[in-house]
Amino acid sequence: MPSEFTLIRRHFTPGTRHTALAGGDDCALIAPRAGRELAITTDMLAEGTHFLPGADPEALGHKTLAVNLSDLAAMGAEPRWAFLALALPDADESWVAAFARGFLSLAGRFDVDLAGGDTTRGPRNLCVTAIGEVAPGRALRRSAARLGDDIYLSGCTGEAAYGLVTYRRRVEAVEADVARCRYRLDRPMPRVALGLALAGIAHAAIDVSDGLVADLAHICEESGLGAIVQWSRVPQSSALATCSPEDRRRFVLSGGDDYELVFTASVAARREVAARAAEAETPVTRIGTMVAGECVTVLDSSGSEMTLEQAGYDHFR
Ligand code: ADP
Numbered sequence: 001m002p003s004e005f006t007l008i009r010r011h012f013t014p015g016t017r018h019t020a021l022a023g024g025d026d027c028a029l030i031a032p033r034a035g036r037e038l039a040i041t042t043d044m045l046a047e048g049t050h051f052l053p054g055a056d057p058e059a060l061g062h063k064t065l066a067v068n069l070s071d072l073a074a075m076g077a078e079p080r081w082a083f084l085a086l087a088l089p090d091a092d093e094s095w096v097a098a099f100a101r102g103f104l105s106l107a108g109r110f111d112v113d114l115a116g117g118d119t120t121r122g123p124r125n126l127c128v129t130a131i132g133e134v135a136p137g138r139a140l141r142r143s144a145a146r147l148g149d150d151i152y153l154s155g156c157t158g159e160a161a162y163g164l165v166t167y168r169r170r171v172e173a174v175e176a177d178v179a180r181c182r183y184r185l186d187r188p189m190p191r192v193a194l195g196l197a198l199a200g201i202a203h204a205a206i207d208v209s210d211g212l213v214a215d216l217a218h219i220c221e222e223s224g225l226g227a228i229v230q231w232s233r234v235p236q237s238s239a240l241a242t243c244s245p246e247d248r249r250r251f252v253l254s255g256g257d258d259y260e261l262v263f264t265a266s267v268a269a270r271r272e273v274a275a276r277a278a279e280a281e282t283p284v285t286r287i288g289t290m291v292a293g294e295c296v297t298v299l300d301s302s303g304s305e306m307t308l309e310q311a312g313y314d315h316f317r
């Protein structure tokens, strides 16, 4: 079995493009561009909680970084650096090589330098700290929604939650739809281009990791407002076509792990939002309005309030 240092040297020192000192010393040295704020986030994937033993290591490498880049996207920050702290039960080099492949290929796509990390023995745990840059005053905060703002959603939600279901039980859906939903779950693509395009235009934003309603509720809470979502406007993935209406509603409104962006912007900015989204080649849909009050209300096509499980995932409940 290779040593800790052999693993690091072989798999986690890929070379960097914009880091003053990476990998090998006690700390990395990074030089942010003049006049930028740093957006910094940490997200961890633990075996048994976020993924099952035996999960595909390359997909895990991708997802470990992707969920962090999604947080940067939700702030409108440009991803720049990542730090990778790994606990591994053993030095299985083929596992590490595949994990690194998944991680570094996504890092390369977004020009993110892997600038350092830590590698230790323990129950499998994958933790990334990602750092991005954003111009002062342009970050998209959860607390910045305003009364009367439009609410938008990128792409569509529900596919990842359905993907998880298809791993757990047999479903009726056609194979291509199952494959698409599993891919969404296993290899989410962070909406980095959209986040960047919206910085300074949109007001509040959040990425959908716990569920559309649960995450929009965070914007409501932090902004001191309520949200009304029109169910008829919420995009419906064709991959969920064979689900029962109850299941579909649950996946779309409460399913986690889609890593879409929910954001708000003033009504006057509609054309600008559409133009920026088109520039970022990302579909966005206007799904509702920020109102006085609190919490998220979803209205069906007859205008009646839909009852739904409000809460998203909570690790300790
Ligand atoms: P220290 O004992 O000073 O914490 P380590 O021996 O843990 O240093 O790490 C040596 C170097 O390798 C450090 O520069 C660290 O950032 C880097 N490193 C360790 N593990 C990883 C990893 N999984 N990915 C990237 N860099 C890593």
Ligand code: MG
Pocket (backbone or CB within 6 Å): 117, 118, 119
């Ligand atoms: Mg260390």
